[in-house]
Amino acid sequence: MDILIVEDESEIAQLIQHSLEKEGFVCRTSRDGNTALRMFQEQAPDLIILDLMIPGLDGLEVCARIRQKPGMKDPYILMLTAKGEEIDRVIGLSTGADDYMVKPFSPRELVARVRALLRRSLRGGGQHQIYRTQHFTVDVEQRTISRQIDSRPPEILELTTLEFNLLSTFVSSPGRVWNRTQLIDKLWGDNFYGDERVVDTHVARLRKKIEPDPANPTFVKTVVGVGYKFEDPNVV
Numbered sequence: 021m022d023i024l025i026v027e028d029e030s031e032i033a034q035l036i037q038h039s040l041e042k043e044g045f046v047c048r049t050s051r052d053g054n055t056a057l058r059m060f061q062e063q064a065p066d067l068i069i070l071d072l073m074i075p076g077l078d079g080l081e082v083c084a085r086i087r088q089k090p091g092m093k094d095p096y097i098l099m100l101t102a103k104g105e106e107i108d109r110v111i112g113l114s115t116g117a118d119d120y121m122v123k124p125f126s127p128r129e130l131v132a133r134v135r136a137l138l139r140r141s142l143r144g145g146g147q148h149q150i151y152r153t154q155h156f157t158v159d160v161e162q163r164t165i166s167r168q169i170d171s172r173p174p175e176i177l178e179l180t181t182l183e184f185n186l187l188s189t190f191v192s193s194p195g196r197v198w199n200r201t202q203l204i205d206k207l208w209g210d211n212f213y214g215d216e217r218v219v220d221t222h223v224a225r226l227r228k229k230i231e232p233d234p235a236n237p238t239f240v241k242t243v244v245g246v247g248y249k250f251e252d253p254n255v256v
Contacts, residue, residue, distance in 0.1 A: 055076075154252050
């Protein structure tokens, strides 16, 4: 797995790199936002460890620009900051970060967070399962999801790993209400250490790709005070 470390404090960058390379990860480093974007475009990593306060473009802007790159590999983003205020966590996650850590942190926890983010398949997978609803067909083994709206030909959706797993979870149980804790357990497992609201970020990104009108979702509905549910009739 290829990891890009974006951190302007050399001692912290070296500590992160050493901790991850010791666990078998391949790491590259950048000291500023502009260089980080260039390195991302040259070779998109599997995961980016991104400091919030870096020279040039700050971490929030780098995160936002990466999420706006169409057709490119969509990496996981773990954001670092020396700040601990609530508003910083909210802004970081709403920009598209997958997880959030406040300095100082332990290298062991960092490695655990990285491993949790890089988990690639739904828990309990391994069986060839195909789910069909009125508008979606999910092939879990082939990792494909198609959507058909009205009489138009089926469209293969381009989703990130987490988006695929999230939509697969929803489609597997139309009408079921999932709270954040249940979705985290399904998608990340026992090694999740982040803010539960990261689920809201991924739901919002998924809606942009599957909903005719993301602001007024047809398929992934919010159940106020509880969580989310998927509405689309099963095809028998």
